[in-house]
Amino acid sequence: MTIPDASCVLCGGDYEDVKHIFIGCSFAFEVWNHIMNWCKLSPFFTYDFEDLLLLYKNVHCGKWRKKIVRGIVGITIWAIWKARNEKIFQDKNKLAREVLAKVKSMAFLWLQNRANFSCIVWEDWAKYPLYMYV
Template sequence: MDSLSCPICDSGIETTNHSLWFCSLATTVWQRVFVWLDLPSPSPSNLRDLYFWLDDIHISSSRKSILEVICGVTLWSLWNFRNEMIFGTCPPRRSTLFDKIVDCSYRWYCSRNKLSSISWNNWLQNPLVVPTL
């Protein structure tokens, strides 16, 4: 590696915590995820903080499992984006990152929860809101 600086924002020392929580891209992505979910944005600074927050949030178990998938996909997507910046042949596009998180989390959730009846349209709007019939 030529530098210890973050390959994404170039404004901090690259650490796992920086890449997943403090990098300007990471903070923007997390804010956008929580706006999409209509939840107040927690302030985790590491994986342990995120899991404590997930354990303490007061929502139904079915909604919590959706939230856990979305958080997992967000972490994976941020790490994958970082790896593509460093090791890929062409830099990934920031503009598609959130859309990939929405798409991948839906596919991941539905493949792991065969009895789920959540539609793609409901997922796009907010997967934590149960549609009224």
């Protein structure tokens, strides 16, 4: 199989590998900035994909806050991957804030239905997802 261009479809930059797609890509960087602002977390630096998966360990204030952040990280990875595939296979361009909106809604549904947090309120969640554990 011949691949004519292996550059990132989201930013047009470097060779597309796991590290670039989720960490080095300017599109992913913008998405992560939105996520960190939404979660009111300090900016982070990762050097590898595994660092990204362990980001939740740097969150303080208990195990539920860590679980929520871990879920948000996983959903964000999936949303970036989905945006990449939509660009490749459907020629759809996503904005970083559209990915953020998708992450907010999917994480809310996950938390409400899978983690038994039926008491969460969308309006509060959309502003700050860790509001229950301040």
